[in-house]
Amino acid sequence: MRRLVAFGALAVALAACGSPQQAADLSTLSVRPSSPQSSESAPVPPSSAPLTTGQGTTATPVSGRCTAAVLAGSVQPGDAGAGNRYGKLVVTNNGAAPCTINGYSGLQLLDAAGNPLPTDLQRTPDPGPAPVMLVPGTAAAANLHWTVVPTGEEPVDRPCQAEAARAAAIPPDETQPMDVKWGLGPVCAGGKIEISAFYAA
CATH class of the missing domain: 2.60.40 (Immunoglobulin-like)
Structure with a gap:
């Protein structure tokens, strides 16, 4: 019974890790899935390819486009x-x-x-x-x-x-x-x- 419970938890964790983060504009943001997680660690959101920032460094992009409102x-x-x-x-x-x-x-x-x-x-x-x-x-x-x-x-x-x-x-x-x-x-x-x-x- 314990093996069945552990297997079910592992399946849920892998499914969460495999869901790509949606981007508002796929032409500007390239999203790649994060590295697979082990059954002993909690799943983390996918990471994205670094983009140039206004300070000349790199950072993880977000899904929002810059609008006139901001x-x-x-x-x-x-x-x-x-x-x-x-x-x-x-x-x-x-x-x-x-x-x-x-x-x-x-x-x-x-x-x-x-x-x-x-x-x-x-x-x-x-x-x-x-x-x-x-x-x-x-x-x-x-x-x-x-x-x-x-x-x-x-x-x-x-x-x-x-x-x-x-x-x-x-x-x-x-x-x-x-x-x-x-x-x-x-x-x-x-x-x-x-x-x-x-x-x-």
């Missing part, structure tokens, strides 16, 4: 020269738990009243998509590049486009935007902005 966004200016402008879209995890961001942000320039302005967002693989875990308080960034040189029928005696006051930035695989301040001047070439994927900042 992210604070800002646009930071970079170098300028020969009509080119550079900047970064920086997002910081202000939530209470880690989250994962992977891919490209959406971005729409807005005027002071919140009306959309011409925006032609173009993705560049510099760098390309890779999952980044943000523990609370850490950040990720995406590179931005645009021109202030009028093109086509854009005027040369005044700003080529209306200057944006703000921008709506949508985290990867999400639909709700973050409101970020722009204040970096007009974007010529019909609002063309090149954007990279997010990387650990």
Whole structure:
């Protein structure tokens, strides 16, 4: 009788160890089962492959994606020269738990009243998509590049486009935007902005 009870307990433990943790986005999180447990030890949740974190270290990923509800966004200016402008879209995890961001942000320039302005967002693989875990308080960034040189029928005696006051930035695989301040001047070439994927900042 004792052998039957022990066998039943072992079967339950092995079944628990073999259940993979569900991920919210299978394209960003690669889950692997944990090592088998002996009959004398309690089962533990499966571990996952380490991801890069906002602090440049590795950690066990969680299932949640970073959403606008937990992210604070800002646009930071970079170098300028020969009509080119550079900047970064920086997002910081202000939530209470880690989250994962992977891919490209959406971005729409807005005027002071919140009306959309011409925006032609173009993705560049510099760098390309890779999952980044943000523990609370850490950040990720995406590179931005645009021109202030009028093109086509854009005027040369005044700003080529209306200057944006703000921008709506949508985290990867999400639909709700973050409101970020722009204040970096007009974007010529019909609002063309090149954007990279997010990387650990």
